Amino acid sequence: MSESAEKLKNMASLAGKYLTFRLAEEEYGLEILKVQEIIGLMNVTRVPKTPSFIRGVINLRGKVIPVIDLRVKFEFDIKEDTDKTCIIVVQVNNDNNHSVVMGIIVDEVSEVLDIKGNQIEPSPSFGASVDTEFILGMGKTAQKVVMLLDIDRVLSGDEINMVGKTE
Amino acid sequence: MNNNDEVALDLIEQITSAILIANLADPQECIEIYKLLEELEKVCTEPDCCKMTRNCLEMLEKHILNEGTDETINEMMFVLSGEKRLLVKKINCAGQGENDRVIEKKTDMEIHDSGSGLPDELVFDLNDEIVKNFIARQFGVLEELEEHILLLEKGGTVDPLKRIFHTLKGESGMVQLNDISVLCHCVEDYIEEGKRSIDDLLYVKDWLYRHFASLRDNQVHEENVQEVIKKLKKTATNISEPQQNKYEKSIDNNRLSSDISLLSDFITEAMEHLQNADNLLLELENNPMDDELLNSLFRVFHTIKGIAGFLSLEGIQTLSHITEELLDKTRKKRNPLQHDEIESVFCSIDTLKLEIKQLQTGIENGTTYTVHEKTQKLISYMECLTKKSDKNRPERIGEILQNSGKVNEKQICSALKKQVEHPEKKLGEIFVENGLVSEKDIDEVLGKQGKSAPKVAVRETIKVDTEKLDKLVDMIGELVIAEAMVTGDKEVVERASTRALRNMRQLDKITRQLQEVSLSMRLVSLKSTFQKMARLVRDLSKKSGKNIEFVTCGEDTELDKSVIENIGDPLVHMIRNSTDHGIEPDDERKKAGKTQRGRIELRAFQTGGSICIEIEDNGRGLDKDAIRAKAISLGLMEETDNLSDKEIHSLIFQPGFSTAIKVTDVSGRGVGMDVVQKNIQNLRGSIDIKTEKGKGTVFSIYLPLTMAIMDGMVVMADRERYIIPTSAIVESMKFKKEEITSVTNKGEMVDFRDNLIPLVYLCEILERKIDNKIDDDKIIMVIEDMDRRCGLVIDSIIGQQQTVIKRLGEGIGSISGISGGAIMSDGNVSLIIDVGGILRNTKQYKT
Known part of the structure; x- marks a missing residue:
């Protein structure tokens, strides 16, 4: 009992504004403070010898930043880019607590939602085989359910930094 | 008799300060001064002085009886200062022993009084750079002052005010603006007494503003400082004794802990001054008769002494004072500096640097600052040197010619x-x-x-945070790209009118200029680096007893700041090598029929897209056979290997390689040249050696203009653009299928000028799909790094371009074969090929 109360309390601390976006028919939410900006899809330069979920690099006003294809990362079916496909530029903290700027490619950006503490529920557990670690919780609003992403986990520096070193 | 003179001097000082501070409208105070004057008259033995004192007394009488004008007091001050000068001169002449006492007086910071405590030529001219700078700075200080005064009204503290006035007092005293220093002193007293009238303080600030403004415009400020002081006195009563130095000590004891910002300012400033002093002294050594140089040098020490004085940094103050003393003596005698004198001044500069560094670490670690023991020794040594006086004359023309070996x-x-x-x-x-x-x-x-003082116009500079500067440069880079995107847009160009096109061209031109300026902002001239080298050669030649002439050329050449910072070390090593190994000892030179004086020349100039720094010596040159023998003994090469001269010479860059028989404390371990090559490679530069046995050696270092910009060749492979550094490209060629030799399991080779080199497909390396391998319209680009070569197969060449190197974001680590990304004119990112990485991976093909 007390454990679940604590969990609920944790959930309450997640209350705040979230940028929601669509990815393969699902709705996801990103903590608004992590988002730097949203840009339209531009020409992405592929970088060899990187995992497939790294689409490549782009020029963000003179700065070169990597772009992650979230569909590939989440192992969804690969779909052609549309007009609505865009890049959300996020600031992620990697393991060394360095802030890294990255872009993530999503199908469509929806809106900014104000989610209150009582609207958030812990992520459901599907048993041991399903990893829900990168989901902070589920936000329920009148119309829909939004998965709140722990973006630091999704783009964990560990996984990405491993990339280049394997020759 | 002499004793009397000194008492008189003391009295005059008391009187002058009393006049400045006293409320002269009050008869009681005037009588006090009158009494002092009478005493002076009694003490004085010099008839001239008596007359002057008498004059003063009469003037004061007039003033008390309200017969005098406002001018009376000023005249009185003038007479008194004249009298003081007379006395000082008299004591000076009285003998060597007495001399020291006057010097002591001088250090007591009594320059505040009327400027007469110092010899006449020391009084700063208002046109002097230092004074000008000082005045220019004060307007900002006054603004700050006003801000703090106003804050006071809202409950701020008086500490910043005290600090400002104290600094101002010290500095104005230093540049002989005595009115200001006296006023500041009064204000300090005023604050000390707990008075807080905002109006009064603002009045003082306004007066100072007007005073500085008139000084700046070279006009006479009409308002008398007396007025201000009087006004202050109305609120403040009972001013404590005006003895400057006592006051100073009482509040300065804990300054080290209390005023870090002032100290750190002093540190940077003093370091700059000392650097400057180094150069001046070097020049002075070559140009011993140049008074202007001596004066500048003098000013450096004087400034340091002044500031160190009011910061209570005793060691620094005493040392700079004694150095100043030494220089002053030389100047008065109009004799060039003696050899040991120059040596000791150098020593003094070094020690001062040491002291200041110590002070800095002291501040950083929160420890207290103590005078270095070495400093004490140096001070006493220099004291001896100052007392010793021997004669010298300028070198005769014949001597100079003989020394240079001409006749x-x-x-x-x-x-x-x-x-x-x-x-x-x-x-x-x-x-x-x-x-x-x-x-x-x-x-x-x-x-x-003679006097050949090349006068260099001082350019005004402003210190900017490098972070801000980098941001500006970045943003201008973005602007250039954005501009190119707009003007290069097909749609825009097709629909635009002629006028719009013309405007666009104008925009293009301006952005390009802007980019040039932004890049040049990070450029720093090589001057200070070269000057450091001059000092190094001088020290080393003294140490090794070799007579070496050091010539620099092109020291105004500019390089990126980061390059300058990293080129210092390699240059030091190379210069050390040149002096130690390159230049032969005197007798050996004589035997070889060379001029007795060795010569090392340091040159910098621009060639194409890179900067070249050359170090040339006329020493013994590299010994090819010795290097060869050493290399064989170290197993770096086989006896049968047939290496070109260039390859043999480059062996000296191998770590631990040295042909020196004896390891000296300068060089010989074979570490230096290794460092040189590493550093230069890190800077994406290269080094070249030209040498002739017995004649000398020339080392040429080629460096890119900036670290961030690279000259690259844009090539296509699998519909993607890549950039290959131009410096790595040997040659590009078309070829036919028949020329490719396939080696079983070893890949393909191509015949390039009778050498078989391995072929590498760029697409393959970059894991792009490979279409139909080789066909006739593909191109082989021969690339080279560290004597390894290979042929890189690409689709086509687009052209040469200057590119800005960017890292591939932090999320992506280092990738072999890719050294970074570059932003192209259309805003897309292209990858830069790491030639070294590719060649390392293909080493298994090596024949």
Whole structure:
């Protein structure tokens, strides 16, 4: 009992504004403070010898930043880019607590939602085989359910930094 | 008798300060001053002084009886300062022993009084750079002051005010603006007494503003400082004794802990000054008769002494004072500095640097600052040196010529004899007539002998945070790209009118200029680096007993700041090598029939897209056979290997490689050149050696103009653009299928100028799909790094381009074969090929 109360309390601390976006028919939410900006899809330069979920690099006003294809990362079916496909530029903290700027490619950006503490529920557990670690919780609003992403986990520096070193 | 004079001097000082501070409208105070004057009259033995004192007394009487004008007091001050000067002169003449006491007086910071405590020539001219700078700075200070005064009203503290006035007092005293320093002193007292009238303080600030403004415009400020002081006195009563130094000590004891910002300012400033002093002294050594140089040097020490004085940094103050003393003596005697004197001034500069560094670490670690023991020793040594006075004269033209090896003693004698016959002729002319030396040489020598002070206009600079600067440069980079995107847009260009196109071209031009300026902002001249080298050569030649002439050329050449920071070390190593190994000892030079004086030349110039720094010596040159033998013994090469001269010479860059028989404390371990090559490679530069045995060596270092910009060749492979550094490209060629030799399991080779080199497909390396391998319209680009070569197969070449190197974001680590990304004119990112990485991975193909 007390454990679940604590969990609920944790959930309450997640209350705040979230940028929601669509990815393969699902709705996801990103903590608004992590988002730097949203840009339209531009020409992405592929970088060899990187995992497939790294689409490549782009020029963000003179700065070169990597772009992650979230569909590939989440192992969804690969779909052609549309007009609505865009890049959300996020600031992620990697393991060394360095802030890294990255872009993530999503199908469509929806809106900014104000989610209150009582609207958030812990992520459901599907048993041991399903990893829900990168989901902070589920936000329920009148119309829909939004998965709140722990973006630091999704783009964990560990996984990405491993990339280049394997020759 | 002398004692009397000193008492008189003290009295005069008391009187002058009393006059400045006293409320002269109050008869009681005037009588006090009157009494002091009477005492002075009694003490004074010098008839002239008596007369002057008498005059003063009469003037004061007039003032008390309200008969005098406002001018009376000023006149009185003038007379008193004249009297003081007279006394100082008298004491100065009184003898060596007495001399020291006057010097002591001088350090007591009594320059605040009326400027007469110092010899006349020391009084700063208002046109002096230092004074100008000081005045210019004060407007900002006054603004700050006003802000703090206003804050006071809202409950702020008086501490910042105290600090400002104290600084101002010290600095204005230093540049002989005595009115200001006296006023500041009064204000300090005023604050100390707990008075807080905002109006009064603002009045003082306004007065100071007007005063500085009139000083700046070279006008006379009408308002008398007395007025302000009087006004202050109305609120403040009972001003404590005006003895400057006592006051100073009482509040300065804990300054180290309390005023870090002031100290750190001092540290940076003093370091700059000392750097400057180094250069001045070096120049002075070559140009001993240049008064201007000596004066500048003098000012450096004077400034440091002044600031260190009011910061209570005793060691620094005493040392700079004694150095100043030494220089002053030289200046008065109009003799060039002696060799040991120069040496000791150098020593003093170094020690001061050491002291300041210590002070800095002291501040950083929160420890207290103590005077270094070395400093104490140096101070006493220099004291001895100052007392010792020996005569010297400027070098004669003949001596200079003889030293430089142009003529010998006999020739001078005969020329001198000739001069006796024709007394109207100059010695130099006779030399030229005899064909011994050219006219140019004589001009050069005359330049050395006389005063050839090249005056350099001081450019105004402003210190900017590098972070801000980098941001600006970044943003301008973005602007250039954005501009290119707009003007390069097909749609825009097709629909635009002629006028719009013209405007666009104008925009293009301006952005390009902007980019050039932004890049040049990070550029720093090589001057300070070269000057450091000059000092190094000097020290090393003294140490090794070799006579070396050091010439620099092109020191105004500019390089990126980061490059300058990293080029210092390699240059030091190379110069050390040149002096230690390159230049032979004197007797060896004589045997080889060379001039006695060795010569090292440091040159910098721009060639194409890179900067070249050359170090040339006329020493013994590299010994090819010795290097070869050493390399064989170290197993770096086989005896049968047939290496080119260039390859043999480059062996000296191998770590631990040295042909020196004996390891000296300068060089010989074979570490230096290794460092040189590493650093230069890190800077994406290269190094080249030209040498001739017995004649000398030239090392040429080629460096890119900036670290961030690279000259690259844009190529296509699988519909993607890549950039290959131009410096790595040997040659590009078309080829036919038949020329490719396939080696089983070893890949493909191509015949390039009778050498088989491995073929590498760029697409393959970058894991792009490979379409139909080789066909006739593909291109092989031969790339090279560290003597390894390979042929890179690409689709086509687009062209050469200057590119800005960017890292591939932090999320992506290092990838072999890719060194970074570059933003192209269309805003897309292209990858830069790491040639070294590719060649390392293909080493298994190596024949």
